[in-house]
Amino acid sequence: MKEKNTKKLSHGRPSHVNPSPRKPNVVFLIADDHRGEAIGAFGNETVQTPVLDSLAASGTSCRNTHIFGGLSGAVCAPSRACVHTGIPIFRATIGKDMMNREHSSVIHPDVRVMPQTMQSAGYLTHAIGKWHNDKASFARSFEGGDKLAFRGMSEHTKVPVHDYDVTGAYPKEQEYVEHTFSTELFTDAAVNFIEDYEGDRPFFLYVAYTAPHDPRTAPEPYASMYDKSGIPLPPNFVREHPFDTGDMTVRDEKLAGWPRDEDEIRGHIADYYAMISHMDAQIGRVIEALKAKGIYDDTLIVYTADHGLAVGQHGLMGKQNLYEHSVRIPLIFRGPGVPEGKQELALASNIDIFPTVAGLCGVDLPEETEGISLCPIFAGEVGSVRGIVGSVYRDVQRMVTDGRWKLIRYYRSPETNTGTERIQLFDLLSDPWETQDLSAELANAGVIERLASELASWMQASGDILQEKPVIPAAPLA
Structure with a gap:
């Protein structure tokens, strides 16, 4: 292995651009x-x-x-x-x-x-x-x-x-x-x-x-x-x-x-x-x-x-x-x-x-x-x-939140045969640690429907290749 380099660092190749001294x-x-x-x-x-x-x-x-x-x-x-x-x-x-x-x-x-x-x-x-x-x-x-x-x-x-x-x-x-x-x-x-x-x-x-x-x-x-x-x-x-x-x-x-x-x-x-x-x-x-x-x-x-x-x-x-x-x-x-x-x-x-x-x-x-x-x-x-913001993980998880409500959609991966077809719903305002999954409560059906639509739109706009799959099951899974 090469010995530790203690020489002064070099700026490398020159750049042919004009200086901009007013920029931070x-x-x-x-x-x-x-x-x-x-x-x-x-x-x-x-x-x-x-x-x-x-x-x-x-x-x-x-x-x-x-x-x-x-x-x-x-x-x-x-x-x-x-x-x-x-x-x-x-x-x-x-x-x-x-x-x-x-x-x-x-x-x-x-x-x-x-x-x-x-x-x-x-x-x-x-x-x-x-x-x-x-x-x-x-x-x-x-x-x-x-x-x-x-x-x-x-x-x-x-x-x-x-x-x-x-x-x-x-x-x-x-x-x-x-x-x-x-x-x-x-x-x-x-x-x-x-x-x-x-x-x-x-x-x-x-x-x-x-x-x-x-x-x-x-x-x-x-x-x-x-x-x-x-x-x-x-x-x-x-x-x-x-x-x-x-x-x-x-x-x-x-x-x-x-x-x-x-x-x-x-x-x-x-x-x-x-x-x-x-x-x-x-x-x-x-x-x-x-x-x-x-x-x-x-x-x-x-x-x-x-x-x-x-x-x-x-x-x-x-x-x-x-x-x-x-x-x-x-x-x-x-x-x-x-x-x-x-x-x-x-x-x-x-x-x-x-x-x-x-x-x-x-x-x-x-x-x-x-x-x-x-x-x-x-x-x-x-x-x-x-x-809203969304996030993805592999072919097994998708998420969307509006800042208060958060929906996580889980998929079963056909590639690895792992994962679970289900959703979670959290109220981040009252439950910031995400300890209470509210997806099975009928009173939250409208929230789930809205977030599911938001997630589908976000996935499509982002070019997500999972977008052709259904976003949620027909009914929330406990």
Whole structure:
């Protein structure tokens, strides 16, 4: 393996664009597996996230942002494709069928992605950390980079990375292993970039962490920060999920024993929070570097994640489901043009992130972008930009919510012979933890019919290849 690279990072190939000094710099931070509620400022009284709390206090948090979903168990790759493109997964990526793993990771070559668009608008684009989509889309997006991880996951102290490759090839033989803890490794590279920044063009710095994804092995003192005996179990903890969701034995679900043990789940939550708190502190280093450079107030900071995670909720461990813990993500904007101290509850999708970044930076969107900018909400012009949001998982689950009512439709997969033909209905206003399925109550028949129609329309508009199937059974199943 190649030895650790300690040289100063290179900006790579030159870009023949005009500088745009009036545009804000952008630091785009994306975590792996950080669910939307696991931030202190959002009401979680156990996890410690002072840096993210500060960003939320000085910016705007979009608290009702959902992922579009994905067509494979590795939800992070399709979710990142949606963030990068602002387009539903069915049109953002290539592939032939629902179970084709490639369909969820390889971005269509004709689609212009967020960093590529920012570069065309005069930005210096630089990437650090995990990409997890195809190398061709990466190569056309970034002028430079450091500690680039193209794999889905690894041990946090054995991270396979590449140096920036001006050819865009990134051959296997040029990959080497770094032993600095991943979160610190990527933060070191981000701080180096900020310190070396010369300021002739605004920059778009993409920093993609692999935390808090398992293996959840935070370094000390964070590993000992949370005593599992003091960790409260979530209200929706159950020892076993009541029916087959269609992916009950995927890798993530094997991280804890069946049926779920309360003490074991508390340990998993403690480790999960330790990873988040460590990452929070490292993000603080990025912010301090911006302040030391004198560019903090001229920089738009965006924090989000590729998806959430169950970690014991509903008897599940992973993200291969459409409950709120897995489809709702954190989304914080802080910087020029962003109101301070606001927590917005308007519905949003992760395909809306790219249009919002572009709007805050005064950058024109590609014609093919389908997401909706949240800037009108920030400006107080409208209260919402979406009436509903939906999400998909493989060929076994679909979801739609109007912000209060939420319908999950389950299918039995003809490919894997798994799953259950049924629905669930939740009132998120009175039951945010999704503990009471109301689908069998006759009084809710009208709500189910309305949401079923909304889901069918959303699936058709999104290009969902399950759209020809009936959305719900003839009657709700208990």
